[in-house]
Amino acid sequence: xxxxxxxxxxxxxxxxxxxxxxxxxxxxxxxxxxxxxxxxxxxxxxxxxxxxxxxxxxxxxxxxxxxxxxxxxxxxxxxxxxxxxxxxxxxxxxxxxxxxxxxxxxxxxxxxxxxxxxxxxxxxxxxxxxxxxxxxxxxxxxxxxxxxxxxxxxxxxxxxxxxxxxxxxxxxxxxxxxxxxxxxxxxxxxxxxxxxxxxxxxxxxxxxxxxxxxxxxxxxxxxxxxxxxxxxxxxxxxxxxxxxxxxxxxxxxxxxxxxxxxxxxxxxxxxxxxxxxxxxxxxxxxxxxxxxxxxxxxxxxxxxxxxxxxxxxxxxxxxxxxxxxxxxxxxxxxxxxxxxxxxxxxxxxxxxxxxxxxxxxxxxx
Amino acid sequence: xxxxxxxxxxxxxxxxxxxxxxxxxxxxxxxxxxxxxxxxxxxxxxxxxxxxxxxxxxxxxxxxxxxxxxxxxxxxxxxxxxxxxxxxxxxxxxxxxxxxxxxxxxxxxxxxxxxxxxxxxxxxxxxxxxxxxxxxxxxxxxxxxxxxxxxxxxxxxxxxxxxxxxxxxxxxxxxxxxxxxxxxxxxxxxxxxxxxxxxxxxxxxxxxxxxxxxxxxxxxxxxxxxxxxxxxxxxxx
Numbered sequence: 329x330x331x332x333x334x335x336x337x338x339x340x341x342x343x344x345x346x347x348x349x350x351x352x353x354x355x356x357x358x359x360x361x362x363x364x365x366x367x368x369x370x371x372x373x374x375x376x377x378x379x380x381x382x383x384x385x386x387x388x389x390x391x392x393x394x395x396x397x398x399x400x401x402x403x404x405x406x407x408x409x410x411x412x413x414x415x416x417x418x419x420x421x422x423x424x425x426x427x428x429x430x431x432x433x434x435x436x437x438x439x440x441x442x443x444x445x446x447x448x449x450x451x452x453x454x455x456x457x458x459x460x461x462x463x464x465x466x467x468x469x470x471x472x473x474x475x476x477x478x479x480x481x482x483x484x485x486x487x488x489x490x491x492x493x494x495x496x497x498x499x500x501x502x503x504x505x506x507x508x509x510x511x512x513x514x515x516x517x518x519x520x521x522x523x524x525x526x527x528x529x530x531x532x533x534x535x536x537x538x539x540x541x542x543x544x545x546x547x548x549x550x551x552x553x554x555x556x557x558x559x560x561x562x563x564x565x566x567x568x569x570x571x572x573x574x575x576x577x578x579x580x581x582x583x584x585x586x587x588x589x590x591x592x593x594x595x596x597x598x599x600x601x602x603x604x605x606x607x608x609x610x611x612x613x614x615x616x617x618x619x620x621x622x623x624x625x626x627x628x629x630x631x632x633x634x635x636x637x638x639x640x641x642x643x644x645x646x647x648x649x650x651x652x653x654x655x656x657x658x659x660x661x662x663x664x665x666x667x668x669x670x671x672x673x674x675x676x677x678x679x680x681x682x683x684x685x686x687x688x689x690x691x692x693x
Numbered sequence: 694x695x696x697x698x699x700x701x702x703x704x705x706x707x708x709x710x711x712x713x714x715x716x717x718x719x720x721x722x723x724x725x726x727x728x729x730x731x732x733x734x735x736x737x738x739x740x741x742x743x744x745x746x747x748x749x750x751x752x753x754x755x756x757x758x759x760x761x762x763x764x765x766x767x768x769x770x771x772x773x774x775x776x777x778x779x780x781x782x783x784x785x786x787x788x789x790x791x792x793x794x795x796x797x798x799x800x801x802x803x804x805x806x807x808x809x810x811x812x813x814x815x816x817x818x819x820x821x822x823x824x825x826x827x828x829x830x831x832x833x834x835x836x837x838x839x840x841x842x843x844x845x846x847x848x849x850x851x852x853x854x855x856x857x858x859x860x861x862x863x864x865x866x867x868x869x870x871x872x873x874x875x876x877x878x879x880x881x882x883x884x885x886x887x888x889x890x891x892x893x894x895x896x897x898x899x900x901x902x903x904x905x906x907x908x909x910x911x912x913x914x915x916x917x918x919x920x921x922x923x924x925x926x927x928x929x930x
Contacts, residue, residue: 390741391741397741397742397743398745398770400772401772428741476780480780481779481780482779482780483777483778483779483780484800600743603776604772604773604776605772607775607779608771608772608776610779611775611778611779
């Protein structure tokens, strides 16, 4: 009996975490949608949703970012005169990256939703975070390196390049979301069917040893595998049908190719701060110093994103543990969480894209 | 056998109810957590400023005592100035002439329209719209660009109390008045008094120097961004 009590408490916690994760994600996604092209028409950057008030931790975070950001110009100038100032610049870039990643940018939202929807491991979550941060840094370097350094282009040219990349990355986000949703909604409906056929499922579960039952509610690839063997149980005709096995390409090792879509969807759009720093460094004749600074920023960003990814993976695995304990509803909740996260990816993509279109129409640049 | 199964079903039914109840409880508790989390997340979705503008301005009065508009001079920080001038053709090193910057000024002014030129004004408590900017150009000095433009009122304004605010609601651009003589009155009637209020977030002390009643009309209309707002207040007899 104490065992039951404990598992109830644990599953409540798990459920709490699952709810929190989903709702938090949705809020994050919605809040990151407001976009603009920069008010002076030169294409510099993204404006965020208007704050309700400025204070507390967030106000402090923003104030810190602003201070760090303003120190860039001084340190880059110092690096021009004295090479050793570069270390200070790299340190600043790294710290700024950590702080700045707490700000706007759809990358974190996409990565976190992707991890929740896909039930990825922590290791993969961290790897995805670092890879997307690297892609983001390299995108800024590529834009400034090609447009400004090689072609001698203007700010408008860089702005146009960012806009094209933006559309590509938003479309990628939507495509990723649609693919995930397609799979997850099917799994959710399967779980729903299973709950409706609950009596059969329960009887079935009870007629078997513990480990068998777990095979039905745990990761569906395990389930699928299980059903690959001839079972011969009458109830399993419905189970096998109802569980809706996930396509093989979404689970298991060696799935780097599918991870790539998330990495690029999340990381393709460069951060405006990095572009400004790179151009300023280039104007001082220190392009490579700017590149090093951008990469250090990316490293800082990766750490923050990886922390968020850890939260997402933790919430997801808590939900999975819950699913193991509570048969029908647990699985339903888990599949619902996954489907919600997948839908959220589409939502963020659409919001980003429409936000872009609105500012494009107004700008007419 | 039949009996056992039935009672098992009953127990299961009870568990279902309990589970639904605990789900509800968990949801209520989770909502609190979510509320806290979302406030952080919403906050987290804010950007710090990427562009800094140091402002000087002139309020221009006509001979009949009406306010015709405002002349802005916005100096951009050196990082943004470097970005904006990147790749622009210029003949002299580290210098840009007004002509070389003419196209950029055109783009700036055209783009600012969407943002209402970050400027809003009220005369005697009533919002007064601005028209299209005139007389605009860019200067370049000490690695910094300065955008000059005149923002005329759609119709000249008679104002005993004129209040003007300059700020970016999204805080992508941070505006601040120049240290010395940020705002001047040009050809204003005698006895007009000019007051400046800097963003309270930055310099609360300066805001408090001004009389409480003077700002009562403003607080009624002020919004979340009031703390970033740079206010110009003119009282004429």
